[in-house]
Amino acid sequence: MPKNKEIKRALDEVLNFFEAMGQDVKLAIVDSDYLKEYFYSAVMNNYQLARKYIEYTEYKLGSRAAWCNFVYLAQTWEKENVPPVIPRVCFRPLVLRKLWITAPTEIVAKTLTGFPGDDPAYSLGCPGRP
Numbered sequence: 001m002p003k004n005k006e007i008k009r010a011l012d013e014v015l016n017f018f019e020a021m022g023q024d025v026k027l028a029i030v031d032s033d034y035l036k037e038y039f040y041s042a043v044m045n046n047y048q049l050a051r052k053y054i055e056y057t058e059y060k061l062g063s064r065a066a067w068c069n070f071v072y073l074a075q076t077w078e079k080e081n082v083p084p085v086i087p088r089v090c091f092r093p094l095v096l097r098k099l100w101i102t103a104p105t106e107i108v109a110k111t112l113t114g115f116p117g118d119d120p121a122y123s124l125g126c127p128g129r130p
Contacts, residue, residue: 016067054067
């Protein structure tokens with residue numbers, strides 16, 4: 001199978017997942033706010049990434065029905081402009097520093113000078129820490 005067909009199939013599967021989610025929200029089978037707590041970023045990011053592909057597919061099919069429930073869900077959440085609130089318990093000290101994420105392992109091993117949790121700047125907003 002050509003590479004492009006594999007990518008198209010994978011993208012179609014992701015879009016079909018969000019299509020089913022959008023239909024469930026539209027038909028009030030599931031609570032939109034409940035799904036938004038978990039899927040908001042995934043829905044909004046995938047919608048932005050796939051928007052041109054969706055429009056191209058609609059044009060090619062001659063129908064605006066391609067993934068219309070996914071589009072409905074993303075546009076509804078976009079219009080609400082109310083992303084989910086991160087609970088206070090989720091704010092915690094950072095364990096990784098940018099250098100750790102971007103640098104090769106041997107450089108990181110040489111530059112470690114202490115545990116980030118020891119830095120007061122990393123403990124702000126964390127329950128149970130000063």
